[in-house]
Amino acid sequence: MAKLTKAQRAQIATALNAVDDLIKFIEREEIAFCRVSEINEKVAHGPLDYRARESHRSQHYTGRDGSEWDINYVKELTPMDKGIGSPLVSRYTIKKSLERLLAE
Numbered sequence: 137m138a139k140l141t142k143a144q145r146a147q148i149a150t151a152l153n154a155v156d157d158l159i160k161f162i163e164r165e166e167i168a169f170c171r172v173s174e175i176n177e178k179v180a181h182g183p184l185d186y187r188a189r190e191s192h193r194s195q196h197y198t199g200r201d202g203s204e205w206d207i208n209y210v211k212e213l214t215p216m217d218k219g220i221g222s223p224l225v226s227r228y229t230i231k232k233s234l235e236r237l238l239a240e
Contacts, residue, residue, distance in 0.1 A: 145238060152234040159227050162218055169224065170213040 140148070161167060174193070193209045218224050 140237070140240065148234055148237050152231065152238070155227060155231045155234060159231065162224060162227065169216045169218060169222075171216055173212050173214065174209050 195207050195209070196204065197207065198204050216222055
């Protein structure tokens, strides 16, 4: 591989600093990543699931016997792991790749 120019080394160093900032941000304890899903409000949920106060969609049903009912659906946020099994792990791969480029 050809030797990097000073400008290329500076660009890689800038990208590496940005990745370091990203890693520090993601790893902060007050930062959480969640998956948004929609559930029926009557369904039981676990202790780590957070729901919006107001339902965001209501659906009206009429049964075969003529009875009517509504089901409210609410948004649910489920925290995701920041580490193993998450696409967020790629932050470390990016960092290693940039460090290898600078080491050459």
